[in-house]
Amino acid sequence: MTTVVQVENLSKHFVIRKEKSLKERVVNFGRSRAHREDFWALQDISLEIASGTTVGLIGPNGSGKSTLLKMIGGILQPDTGSVKIRGRLAALLELGAGFHPDLTGRENVYLNASILGLSRTQTDKHFDAIVNFSGIEQFIDTQVKFYSSGMYVRLAFAVAVHVDPDILLVDEVLAVGDEPFQRKCLERIREFQSEGRTIVLVTHGLDQVAEFCDRAIVLEKGRIVTDDLPRVALRSLRADFEEARQEERDRAHEAESSETRVGRARFTGIALQSDSGQSGRPVLARSEGLYVTMQIETDAHLSDVIVEIGIATPLGTSIYSTSSMLLGATGITVDGVSRFQVHLDSLQLGEGEYSVQVGLTTASGQEIHRVPEAGQFSIDGDGRSLGVVHVDAQFAVL
Numbered sequence: 422m423t424t425v426v427q428v429e430n431l432s433k434h435f436v437i438r439k440e441k442s443l444k445e446r447v448v449n450f451g452r453s454r455a456h457r458e459d460f461w462a463l464q465d466i467s468l469e470i471a472s473g474t475t476v477g478l479i480g481p482n483g484s485g486k487s488t489l490l491k492m493i494g495g496i497l498q499p500d501t502g503s504v505k506i507r508g509r510l511a512a513l514l515e516l517g518a519g520f521h522p523d524l525t526g527r528e529n530v531y532l533n534a535s536i537l538g539l540s541r542t543q544t545d546k547h548f549d550a551i552v553n554f555s556g557i558e559q560f561i562d563t564q565v566k567f568y569s570s571g572m573y574v575r576l577a578f579a580v581a582v583h584v585d586p587d588i589l590l591v592d593e594v595l596a597v598g599d600e601p602f603q604r605k606c607l608e609r610i611r612e613f614q615s616e617g618r619t620i621v622l623v624t625h626g627l628d629q630v631a632e633f634c635d636r637a638i639v640l641e642k643g644r645i646v647t648d649d650l651p652r653v654a655l656r657s658l659r660a661d662f663e664e665a666r667q668e669e670r671d672r673a674h675e676a677e678s679s680e681t682r683v684g685r686a687r688f689t690g691i692a693l694q695s696d697s698g699q700s701g702r703p704v705l706a707r708s709e710g711l712y713v714t715m716q717i718e719t720d721a722h723l724s725d726v727i728v729e730i731g732i733a734t735p736l737g738t739s740i741y742s743t744s745s746m747l748l749g750a751t752g753i754t755v756d757g758v759s760r761f762q763v764h765l766d767s768l769q770l771g772e773g774e775y776s777v778q779v780g781l782t783t784a785s786g787q788e789i790h791r792v793p794e795a796g797q798f799s800i801d802g803d804g805r806s807l808g809v810v811h812v813d814a815q816f817a818v819l
C-alpha cells in the first residue's frame with residue numbers, strides 16, 4: 422500500500438492574547454507582549470496514512486484534531502515539520518471554510534471546484550449531480566450567507582464528493598446535516614471506501630469511528646497518545662474520559678459541605694467466574710452464567726447505596742444493566758470493606774468479547790464510583806449467528 426499522507430514532526434503554536442483590564446493596559450502601555458502567551462496546539466506529530474484506509478481522529482475538545490486536519494488539508498501552515506500529500510485532496514472542514522458568503526450557491530460550486538482542481542467544463546459536467554445530491558436546488562441562486570448551516574454543509578459535501586478526490590478530509594460538520602442527509606453522506610463515504618479512496622475523519626461520534634474506520638488516532642493536548650485499531654483507541658479514550666470524570670467527581674466531593682457530603686467509596690476488587698469455575702477472563706459456553714464479585718472500601722458508613730452492574734461491547738456500547746435496587750435488594754449499606762455478588766444466569770449473548778461495568782450510587786442516583794472496564798469475558802459461539810444477542814434459529818425452505 423502506498424503512503425498518501427505523510428506527516429513528520431509537525432508542530433503548531435498559536436499566540437493567545439489575554440484580555441487586560443484598563444489599569445493593566447495603562448501600566449503595560451507599549452509592553453503588550455507581556456499579555457501574549459504561546460500555546461502549542463500540536464507538538465511533534467508524525468504519522469503516515471496508507472491509501473485506501475479510513476482513519477478517525479478522536480480526542481477531547483481542544484486536543485488539536487481540527488488543527489491537524491487543517492494542516493493536512495494545507496489550510497494552516499506548520500511552525501515546524503512537514504506534510505506531504507499524494508493525490509487530489511478534497512476537504513470538508515469547519516463551517517465557513519471554502520465558501521464565499523456573498524456569492525450564490527451556484528457561484529460557490531464553481532469557485533470551490535476550481536480550488537479543488539476542476540476546470541469549468543469539468544464542473545459543468547458534474548453541476549447537476551452536485552446540486553441534486555445537495556438537495557437544495559431551490560436555493561442554488563441564493564447567496565450562501567443566507568443558508569442554514571445544514572444547507573451549507575449539504576452543498577459543501579456535494580462538491581467535495583463530486584470532484585473525484587483521492588483523499589477526503591471530513592471535520593465534524595456532517596453532524597449538522599439532518600438525519601436523511603447524514604445517512605446519504607455515510608453511504609457515500611462507504612462507496613468511497615469501496616473505491617479504495619482514503620478518508621480522514623474528525624469526529625466525536627465514537628460509534629461512527631468504530632463503524633467506519635480501520636484505524637483511530639487519539640490526540641490529547643496536541644500529542645498522539647494512541648494510534649491503533651478503533652476498538653483499542655476507543656477503549657483508551659473512554660478510559661481517559663472516565664478518569665477525567667472521576668477527578669471531577671472527586672473535586673466536587675471535596676467542595677461539598679460536610680452535611681451534604683457523600684462518603685468516599687471505591688471498588689477495590691472485582692472478580693469474574695463462570696458457572697464452570699473459570700476465573701480471570703473467563704470464556705463462557707453459550708447460555709452459561711457468570712458470577713461477578715465486587716469489593717467496596719469506604720471511609721464512611723454509607724447507607725442506602727445502589728450497586729449497579731452492566732455489560733458492554735468492546736467498543737463501550739452498553740447492552741445490559743441492572744442494579745441491586747432493580748433486583749429487589751434495598752437498604753444496602755457499605756462500611757469499611759463490603760463484598761457483594763451478582764449472578765447473571767444463562768447469558769444469551771452472541772459470540773465475542775464483552776466487558777463488565779460496575780457502579781455505586783446513592784439512593785438518589787448520585788454517582789459515588791464507577792469502573793467502566795471492571796473485567797472482561799468472552800462467549801464461545803457456535804458460528805451460527807452474528808451480533809450481540811443469541812437467538813436459536815432454524816431455516817426452512819417452504
Ligand SMILES: Nc1ncnc2c1ncn2[C@@H]1O[C@H](COP(=O)(O)OP(=O)(O)OP(=O)(O)O)[C@@H](O)[C@H]1O
Binds near residue numbers: 437484
Ligand atoms: N486560530 C487559532 N488561534 C488561537 N488558538 C487556536 C486557533 N485555532 C485553534 N486554536 C486552539 O488550539 C487548540 C486545538 O484546537 P482544535 O480546534 O484543533 O481542537 P479540536 O481537538 O478540534 O477540538 P474540538 O473537539 O473542540 O473541535 C484549542 O485550544 C484552540 O483554542
